[in-house]
Amino acid sequence: xxxxxxxxxxxxxxxxxxxRSLARCSDPGWLRTFEEYYLSDVSHIxxxxxxxxxxxxxxxxxxVEVSYLERWWRxxxxxxxxxxxxxxxxxxxxxxxxxxxxxxxATSNYMQVVNQMTEGHRWLQEHFGSLGRVSRPRVGxxxxxxxxxxVYPALFSQMCFDANAAWxxxxxxxxxxxxxxxxxxxxxxxxxxxPASELLMLLLPWGYEAPKxxxxxxxxxxxxxxxxxxxxxxxxxxxxxxxxxxxxxxLCVSHSLxxxxxxxxxxxxxxxxxxxxxxxxxxxxxxxxxxxxxxxxPWGHDFxxxxxxxxxxxxxxxxxxxxxxxxxxxxxxxxxxxxxxxDQLNRLNVAFPTKNKDFFPYHAGPxxxxxxxxxxxxxxxxxxxxxDHIQRVAEVREPPREHFHCETITWPLTSVYLHRHWYFVAMxxx
Amino acid sequence: xxxxxxxxxxxxxxxxxxxEYTPIPWKSAFTExxxxxxxxxxxxxxxxxxxxxxxxxxxxxxxxxxxxxxxxEGIVPSMVAVMMAKAARLRQAFESNASPLPSYSLTPAxxxxxxxxxxMVAVLYNPLAWSSKRIVTVTVQEARIRVVDNNGDxxxxxxxxxxxxxxxxxxxxxxxxxxxxxVFVGACx
Numbered sequence: 001x002x003x004x005x006x007x008x009x010x011x012x013x014x015x016x017x018x019x020r021s022l023a024r025c026s027d028p029g030w031l032r033t034f035e036e037y038y039l040s041d042v043s044h045i046x047x048x049x050x051x052x053x054x055x056x057x058x059x060x061x062x063x064v065e066v067s068y069l070e071r072w073w074r075x076x077x078x079x080x081x082x083x084x085x086x087x088x089x090x091x092x093x094x095x096x097x098x099x100x101x102x103x104x105x106a107t108s109n110y111m112q113v114v115n116q117m118t119e120g121h122r123w124l125q126e127h128f129g130s131l132g133r134v135s136r137p138r139v140g141x142x143x144x145x146x147x148x149x150x151v152y153p154a155l156f157s158q159m160c161f162d163a164n165a166a167w168x169x170x171x172x173x174x175x176x177x178x179x180x181x182x183x184x185x186x187x188x189x190x191x192x193x194x195p196a197s198e199l200l201m202l203l204l205p206w207g208y209e210a211p212k213x214x215x216x217x218x219x220x221x222x223x224x225x226x227x228x229x230x231x232x233x234x235x236x237x238x239x240x241x242x243x244x245x246x247x248x249x250x251l252c253v254s255h256s257l258x259x260x261x262x263x264x265x266x267x268x269x270x271x272x273x274x275x276x277x278x279x280x281x282x283x284x285x286x287x288x289x290x291x292x293x294x295x296x297x298p299w300g301h302d303f304x305x306x307x308x309x310x311x312x313x314x315x316x317x318x319x320x321x322x323x324x325x326x327x328x329x330x331x332x333x334x335x336x337x338x339x340x341x342x343d344q345l346n347r348l349n350v351a352f353p354t355k356n357k358d359f360f361p362y363h364a365g366p367x368x369x370x371x372x373x374x375x376x377x378x379x380x381x382x383x384x385x386x387x388d389h390i391q392r393v394a395e396v397r398e399p400p401r402e403h404f405h406c407e408t409i410t411w412p413l414t415s416v417y418l419h420r421h422w423y424f425v426a427m428x429x430x
Numbered sequence: 431x432x433x434x435x436x437x438x439x440x441x442x443x444x445x446x447x448x449x450e451y452t453p454i455p456w457k458s459a460f461t462e463x464x465x466x467x468x469x470x471x472x473x474x475x476x477x478x479x480x481x482x483x484x485x486x487x488x489x490x491x492x493x494x495x496x497x498x499x500x501x502x503e504g505i506v507p508s509m510v511a512v513m514m515a516k517a518a519r520l521r522q523a524f525e526s527n528a529s530p531l532p533s534y535s536l537t538p539a540x541x542x543x544x545x546x547x548x549x550m551v552a553v554l555y556n557p558l559a560w561s562s563k564r565i566v567t568v569t570v571q572e573a574r575i576r577v578v579d580n581n582g583d584x585x586x587x588x589x590x591x592x593x594x595x596x597x598x599x600x601x602x603x604x605x606x607x608x609x610x611x612x613v614f615v616g617a618c619x
Contacts, residue, residue, distance in 0.1 A: 027477050028472050028478070029472065029475065029477060029478055029483055029487045029490065029491065030482070030483050030484070030487065031483075031487070032484075032487065033486065034472060035490075067471060067472055100468060100471030100472065100474075101471055101472055101474055101475040101476075101478075102475065103475065103476065104474060104475065104476040104478075104479055104480050105476075106480070107479050107480055108474045112470055112471075112474050113474060115470065116471035116474045119467050120471070144476060145476045146476060146480065146482075373480040373482055376480070376481035377481030377488065380479075380481060380491070380492065381479060383492065384470070384473050384479055384495065386499075387466075387470060387473075387495050387498075388470070390502045390506070391463070391466050391467070391499075391502055394466075394506050395466075
């Protein structure tokens with residue numbers, strides 16, 4: 001079955017592929033609270049990324065959580081907002097998924113998953129809707145949820161997404177897929193909905209974390225070795241000959257940060273070659289498990305790219321080194337966004353296998369089954385279910401009186417307008 | 431069940447017997463509900479509702495949810511009052527053959543365009559988990575009306591009861607997808 005017929009073949013414009021850059025989500029609360037993360041990390045990340053991309057047309061970045069973007073937006077000047085908007089408009093900054101958060105797929109409920117996607121997309125439409133197609137996320141980015149539910153392809157396909165990406169499925173299962181080149185597959189979310197519930201799925205067995213040697217910030221211990229003359233560890237042990245079957249390896253960048261700027265100097269060509277060789281070897285290992293000669297390589301990690309200028313300037317040099325010696329390295333690199341990757345995949349017209357199962361529970365190792373979170377903190381889970389009920393009653397039953405007198409209703413109607421007009425339901429089944 | 435729920439809600443609103451409430455202006459209610467939606471959005475995060483967060487983060491989450499739910503709970507009685515009033519006025523309007531509920535109701539309001547033409551917008555939402563196609567009925571204020579969908583294609587319709595000013599829209603041109611909606615625009619013919 002070809003994945004592109006229902007989803008990816010949607011009036012996609014050709015994209016000149018050169019290099020890929022993409023992002024990892026920032027948790028809206030985990031080890032620290034939402035506001036703590038925002039103040040210590042996220043605000044700097046988005047600002048840093050915006051400045052690093054501005055004026056560097058080849059660089060790319062993807063942002064996931066609209067909750068943080070909305071928080072950051074409130075603090076920005078009109079100039080910074082305009083700069084961010086320009087980057088969205090020219091495709092350098094891709095809005096991924098567009099949800100208020102990256103939601104859990106096991107313990108959340110249907111109503112709230114739709115709500116949080118609606119809220120995120122509504123915000124994006126309000127602020128970037130005039131930009132047209134680029135304001136509408138087309139790719140899901142569920143790369144950190146603990147197991148995957150097939151409700152999501154059913155939902156995302158109905159939201160007109162082209163594809164989704166994920167990491168955490170059972171490790172033995174992932175290992176089985178790798179030699180079979182089944183890390184990309186068409187996922188059918190619902191037998192009753194049928195082909196309309198299918199979505200192209202991309203699994204990332206190496207997760208969303210790039211090799212630490214290529215994260216030049218956050219006082220990264222592994223990156224510290226990459227100083228001065230770039231004596232990169234392990235490079236000497238790597239084979240120097242590369243297969244000639246990898247002509248276009250695509251590099252994706254993710255958001256992250258750096259507490260101290262290491263200002264890695266890549267001035268020595270020999271050391272630069274070592275770093276390039278190390279990266280290429282890593283890419284080659286990954287590419288062997290995929291169906292095509294394109295590779296999506298997420299560059300980043302949790303809360304990285306607070307020092308985006310350093311990150312990009314170092315990677316720029318490595319990319320230039322590789323692309324200046326394509327015959328030697330056997331690959332071509334460029335920054336790119338997931339949409340560019342999936343567009344390119346669509347043009348290749350590859351047939352992918354089809355799956356229609358859930359990926360639960362998440363099995364991360366021999367004694368590492370992620371099932372406890374289904375019931376952990378039960379009082380909190382109950383509290384959220386109760387909140388769902390209150391929200392449903394308070395929100396749905398009130399018709400927006402003033403809306404009917406408002407002469408500024410936009411066309412097409414916004415999702416929030418619709419949400420508050422659902423009482424217009426003329427069908428009998430409510 | 432709906433009748434029982436309505437009766438119970440009505441008893442709440444009886445002066446001296448039920449709960450006391452203060453009507454909340456729509457705009458402030460909207461803001462509070464929007465905040466609850468956003469907080470609930472954060473709670474769907476894979477380190478929130480899963481319970482995999484640190485204890486102090488949990489405390490922060492609970493604080494956020496408690497605050498916003500309290501605001502929403504304050505809105506609910508006002509919502510019930512509006513519902514009851516709406517039902518009463520709607521019935522009265524039908525009985526008197528007057529224009530029902532000019533400000534809000536099941537009657538979509540007419541919008542006057544700059545060129546002088548008038549149109550109304552009705553949203554048909556399908557809350558089901560499957561597509562649906564059926565005849566729908568919408569109350570209108572003008573009998574001579576032409577109905578189009580959001581693509582501009584005309585939707586066959588007829589006036590079922592001109593006395594009550596009902597528009598009977600039949601043979602909906604397209605199915606409404608599950609959890610989806612379509613928009614109809616009625617313009618004076």
